[in-house]
Every structure is written in structure tokens, then in C-alpha cells.
Amino acid sequence: MARDPKYDILFEPIQLGPKTLKNRFYQVPHCIGAGSEKPGMQAYHRGIKAEGGWGACCTEYCSIHPESDDTSRVSARIWDEGDVRNLKAMTDRLHHFGALAGIELWYGGPHAPCMESRATPRGPSQIPSDFELNIHPRYMDKDDINEVQQMYVDAALRARDAGFDIVYVYGAHAYLPFQFLSPFYNRRTDEYGGSFENRARFWKESLEKVREAVGDDCAIASRFAVDHLLGATSIQVGEDGVRFVEYVDDLVDLWDLTVGDIAEWGQNAGPSRFFEENHEKPFTGQVKAGNHTNKPVVGVGRVTNPDTMVAIIQSGQFDIIGAARPSISDPFLPKKIEEGRPEDIRECIGCNQCISRWEIGGPPMVCTQNATAGEEYRRGWHPENYSKAGNADKGVLVVGAGPAGMECAMVLGKRQMSAVHLVETDSDIGGCVNWISKLGHSDGKENLFRGTARGLGEWARIVNYRQVQLHKLKNVEVHLNSRLSAADVLEYGAEIVVIATGCHFATDGLNAATHAPIPGADTSLDWQLTPDEVVLGDKQIGQRVLVLENEGYYMGATIAQKLAGEGKDVTLVTQAADVAGYMHYTLEAPMLHRDLHRLNVDIRTYTMVDSIEPGAVSLYNVWDDRHKDKVEVDSVVLCTQRLSNDSLYRELKADPAALEREGIEAVYLIGDAQAPRMIVDSVFDGHRLAREIDSPNPAMPLPFIRERRLWGDTGNGDFESQLLAPSDMVTA
């Protein structure tokens, strides 16, 4: 089907200096865990997006010199000819699909701890990083400034040789050029500090030098946080923000605008629980609206809705729709709009699992919505193309329509299995997502970006996307309100059975901290609850509530936030150093903590529950259990460990003769039913099994390509055989 004419504007070309962007879809720089060390992953992840219609794709931040080394986080690097060779795999692949390639030249200053290179980062003033622990920069004298600017020039020349079309001087997220610009970092009294012109001098000179070096061949871009969100302490959009854009406008071919800094970059990469679509508009939107630039502007805001994109262009907010997370969640977003099937767009849910892996430092990127993200090269998974399974004649029964079951049934359907039945006990598909996406509250208090709402409503997109896809698949039937016993499964007539029956919270306080139940814990009592019971609302919750958070991710803290937002007096207890530790990786922690603090939640860290009795909970400090406390409560919520609902699987597996008699060739266990996990990993598990349903042993994942150096081997088999000329790159 042809695209809706109202979206035509999104497909207009834009001139970026010497280069032409073929449409208005632009993958802004974002991390994936590939850098220059995993060239296959880098080339294929960006390449898939180019194939999916994005007009340009950029690297992640790309270090220009060993002095800017972010280890253990993975950046790209363009330090030498080896890096040029590896990054050229990416530019070749982008060019094959008609996309421009961008590189974000990065010098981190004190935000780069240099743990691998052991180098000393330089900075405008000797002020330690507010992002890293205990990293002080060396003060830059005039020679240092010249040396670092030459690093940008050398890196830009290498970038041009690597085939990049767009070369950034990256100053957003409070990296070096911004550190010079902002009085928060710059306390100099020479010609590089003090007045606006002096503070802007380093960035301006760097742009001039890079432009002089490669400006005829490449578009020059700069990523700039127009507002540091620190008030008068630093850059504000209405002051130095727009002033800087005007000041160096002649030196750039493209503005890539953001807000905030790296220390709290969740204000830029806003999680959906606090930030709505296009949340940066009040800041980044001022640049074009106030006619402060004559150059094209790209900006972000986790925009997944093509109507919002059109409104952004037509209102003059931006010229180009920038995307990081929406392009990870759906690399084919532009193509789906172009082909008139926006209902197929796999919308980002804003969980920030992708970001969490970069924050952890090392593991490849993941995506809750798109299980193929990061797997394009090493597992050969394409987000839209599915081969017909070698055993497609088999009929498959998938029991349980939660994240793992939905994904597995959908992929099996796309792999053209003869018949797939997805059978669910509840009246809707979705499993745990159906109650988790109801978590949240609105107490009428404004937060900075999201009005008054806080919650996980957008997580329902996990279900919505799969519901549409399952409905389209003629070989997949979804049956609801149907609980299957082992006897039902045996006589179902399926050759392959997949058990995806989810998990449940421990009802007796069994937990990761003590590996034992908690004396007195019993959620069969009407004043003790598991987290799902809080949402379902069948139990009355008293005024004084204690929430035990043993999980380390969002559940306990979110329950506390919800109950406190509803006016309860909440005590939030965790055995760990912080509540919801993983939420630091997903960038949700700062806003969460602001909200918990605002709502007067009493947070007890390094604390564990000793016992529970009617009206009171006894606590102890985990480092010294003589240090005790007792809290009077009316209700207790136990967010302790979860347990797999695997009895159906165990019962089936216990009778192999019955399976054989009924013609059942295999029974697989996936998702939380196998082991409770994050939703992102349940979706992956379901996807993985379906992708490999015709492998020799589908229960065991196939090996993936590891982009490692082989000792003593000078060859480069991956590059020669696959990257240089993959079959789908050969053109007539």
C-alpha cells in the first residue's frame, strides 16, 4: 500500500552542507556496545536501520584519542588506521542502502576515566567529574588546547577516510566543548573563560579547524545541549543556549539539539514513566521557533508516532526527526510509514533497557520490543525477515500469552509453521504486562516533563504490537479464557509444545537476601500483599504500609511510589545499598528518588526484615544484625523473589511415554516459567526459541559469532567472508 500523503513531508530530502539527506529520518548517535572493537555488530546494527529507511545513521560517541577513554563503557574510537578499517565496515553498509553515515567525535574531559588507556584527561578547569567517581582533569594551558584541537582535526581526517559523511564536534552531555562553554565547569580567567565569547572560544575554534580540514567533503554537525537544566549555574536556553547557536551557526551544517548532561542524561533519554513523547520541545524547540539558526535542526524526544513527526516539522520545531530508542525498537519505522502500514510500527516503550547495558559497561545493547537489536550480526537475526522453518509442517501449542509466549507464537507464525495455537488462561493476552502497565499514579503534582502522570502505561505497547501482528498471521490462532491441564496438552494434537506459563511472587517472603522465608510473612492474610495484588486492588490497604524491596529493579520502589502518591505513609526497605539499584542503569533513578523524597517515603537501605507480626515489622541492619528497629504498620507488601509456574511443564516431562504416545516430539520451557527475569529477557527467550525451532536442539541456544581476536591468527574471516561482501549487498 502507498504511504498516506499526509506523511509525504517526512520523505523530503534535506541538504546538509555538501551532503543530501534523502529524507527526514535520522538516527542520532547512540551507544550499542559495539564501538570499533565489534565491527560486525556496528555495521549490521546501523545497516539494518539504513535498510529500514533511515536517511542517516551515526556511530555512538567516538573517542578521538586515548585521553578520552570511557572504559568500561563502550564507545567507538578513531585513534588509528585500525579503527578506520573497522568503522569503514559500517559506512560501507550504510552507503549500500543509501543512507549517510555520521560520526560523533568525542573528547570527554573529566567524564572519561581512562581506565584502559591510563591516560590523563584534560579539562578547562581542575574540577572533578560530577559523573565519574574521583576523576580530576589536568588543567589545559594554551598548548594543551592546541593539542586537543589537533586531536579533533586528526580524528576528522580519519573519519573522512573511513567514509563518514557527517562529522560531529560533540558538545552535548557536558563533554569537553560544553565544559568550556559552561561556567559550571569553566572557571578560567584567560581568553577561554569568563565572557560568553571567551567560553565559546574553544568550541568555535575546534569547529573552525575541523571545518577547515574536512568541511568540503563532509557535513559538519554539532550536538549541543541548549539547556543544562541547572538554572543560572550553567547554560540556559534563553540565554547562552540560543546565543551560542547564533554565534557559531556559520560553522555547522547541522544542529543536533538536546538538553541536560551526562550525569543525569535520563533527562535527555527520558524513561516513559516520567517523560512523554517529544518532552524536550520546551527547550530545543526554542532554537528554530526564535529564528536563531539558518541551518537544519535535528532533535529527539522518543517520537514513535508519525503524526507527531509531521506536527514537529510543520510547527517548525525541527527540520529532521531524530531518534535513538525508536530506531532501536523499530529499525524499519520509516519504511513502515512509507509502505502505508504504520500499525506495524514496533513502538519504543521507554523502559531504557537498551541504555542499561551501556551503563553497566560492556554487554551488547538489548531491546524489550525488538529482540533482534544487537543480534543482527552475531546471530544473523533480521527484525522483519523470517525464514520458513525446516520443520514448518509441525503444529505448535504455546501455553501462556505473556511476553515470552506472545513473542514465541508471533515468530513461529512468521516462520510459517503450519499451525500455531497460543492458549491463554486470562481473558486478554499480555500476561504480567497487563497489570504491570497499570502501575503508576497521578497525584496532581507537576513533574518537569510529564505533566502530572507517572507510570508504566506505555509498557502496554509490548502487548499492542504483538496483538496486531498475531491477528495478521493466518496460521496463528489465539484462544483466551482457556486453562489447559496436562491431559488437555497431551490430547491437543500438537507436535511441539511450548510452556510459557509465567511466574508468581513468593507468598512467604522467600528472598534473595536470606534464601529463606520470613517468619510471619503470609500473603494469604488480608493485610499482606504481593505486588500484583496491590494493582488488582482486591485487598484493602491500610494507612501505614511497609514495602520490602528485595528485587533490585523497579517493582518495590514503584509500589512504594504508587501507594505514597495515593496518600499512604510508606516505609521502603531494601537489603541493598539503594532501592531499585538497576534503575540507575535505566536512568530512572534520579526522577524516582525525587518523587519518593517528595512523597515522604521513609527509605531504609542495608536493612532486612527479621519478622512480621500483626501491626508491626521487625528490621535489622544487614552489616550488624544487633542493630534492630521495629516499624508499626497496617499493611505489608512483599516484593521478594519470584517462582516459576512450571508445574505443567514438570507434569508433562514426568511422563515421556504419554508424550510419545500422543505424538508430542518436544516440550520447551521459556520466559519466567523457566526462570523469572526481566521482560526484555522473556521476549528474547521466546524469540530465540522460535528462531531456532528447527535447530538440532532448540532447547539449547546456538552459538553466536564472537568478535574476538584469535591469538596468532592474522586473518579476518568475519570481515572477508561476511562484511566485505554479504550476499544481500551484491548489486547487479
Next chain:
Amino acid sequence: MKVVVPVKQVAVVDEDFELADDGTAVDPDFLEWSLNEWDEFSVEAALQLAGDDGEVVVVTVGDDEATEGLLTCLAKGAGRGIRVWEQSLTSADALAVARVLAAVVERESPDLVLCGVQSSDAVNSATGIGLAGFLDLPHVAVARAISGGEGSLTVERELEGGLVEVVRIGLPALLTVQTGINEPRYANLRAIKQAREKPLEVLDLAGLGLSGDDVAGASGGRLRKLAVPEAGEGAEMLTGSAAEVATRIREIVQDRLSA
């Protein structure tokens, strides 16, 4: 109890479609086929009323596409299927189809005939009642509950404005069944496979002792032309982001409320 259930394989039209060149049908390229939603409920009602000792016979008038619909019913538990087709039935209307079905029902002489209230594609609501007319059977339209058994049934029928009429009807009889009357079962994979082994008779008009004239004579009308309605005056198409559309809707509603 023996129950005959006439069913229909209905056309589901794509969101965007074109009409065929002669203007009397939707271009088949834009159609998909599935069992009529109402028939899911009439089949379920028949299976429940027939019980283990009874028999459910599903019958349809349609070309090869309609076999899938019969197989769906057989997989759910119907015992036999009958499909009536010949080329002359291509443009048969509801009454002509009812005339064909009447010949089948006469041959089967069941205790009960259960039709859906209507088909989701043509929406005539005439086939079931027309069939009762041809057979001179007592009938109840738009049944939302059925109870009873030997010799007679008690039927609740849905009326306008939320009213319900309770009717006692002697057998044999014909009911048209409303959606929501029950929870239709689904067939597991084994039953779907086994449905292909069940008897499925394919008949033409001659096989039922009917002539083309019998059917043509029953017909109530002729479809001359389909057309897509022109967009009328007074519609305002709302465009923009969700927030902009919502803002505009609020303005319109406020406007109307204050007017």
C-alpha cells in the same frame, strides 16, 4: 436432538478496497474469508443442545472457499457437513439461499434449525427467517438464551430498548441466534486435523431435486450496483499530533455545549 446449522463463509473487506469492474462486488483481491461471527454462536448452541447422543449437521451454500468454514465447524464437534454449490448460485440473494437450504433441511428433517441472526458481510438478517417461511416452521428471531429440551424450547429473544421476550416454542422449529448467547468453543489441533476425516457432502441443485428456476423464483431482488458513498459536507478532518487532535475535539465539544 438433531440440529441443522446453516453457516456462511463471509467476506472480510480490507480497510482500503476497490470494486470489481462490473460494479456489483468488491474486488476479490481485497477480501479475506472467515466463518460468520454469528455462526460461531449458533454452532456452539447446537453442540450444547444436541448433546452426546444427538447430531449436528452444518450446511452452507458457497464455493470452495466455504469448505474452510465447514471444516471449522466440524473441528468444533459437528458430525457432518453439506456444501451446496453450482455456478448459477453466484449471485443468489438471501431468499434464494434460503430456498436452497430449505431443500437440505427437508432432506435432513431435524428437530431444530439454528441460524445466525445475520451475516456480517451482507447483513440482510433474512436467510434464517426466509428459511422458516419456506419450511413453514415456527420460528424465533434474535435468541439470546435457549433452554428446555424434548418437544419444546424456552427462548429469550432480544427486543429493542433492552426488552426481553420469553417465548415457548414447539419442535421442530427454527431460531436465529444472537452473539454472546454462549462462549463458543475452539478446536484443538487434533480436532482440526480429524475434521478432514469427517463426512463432507458436496451437492449441486439437481442433487437436491431443485431446478435453477426454483431458486430464481424465490429470489427477492437483484443487485445492480455497489458504490462508495461520497464524502458529505460538514465534516472536519482533524489532523496533527494526538495532543493537537485532542485539543481540537475539546474545543468542538465545548463549542457545542455552550451553543
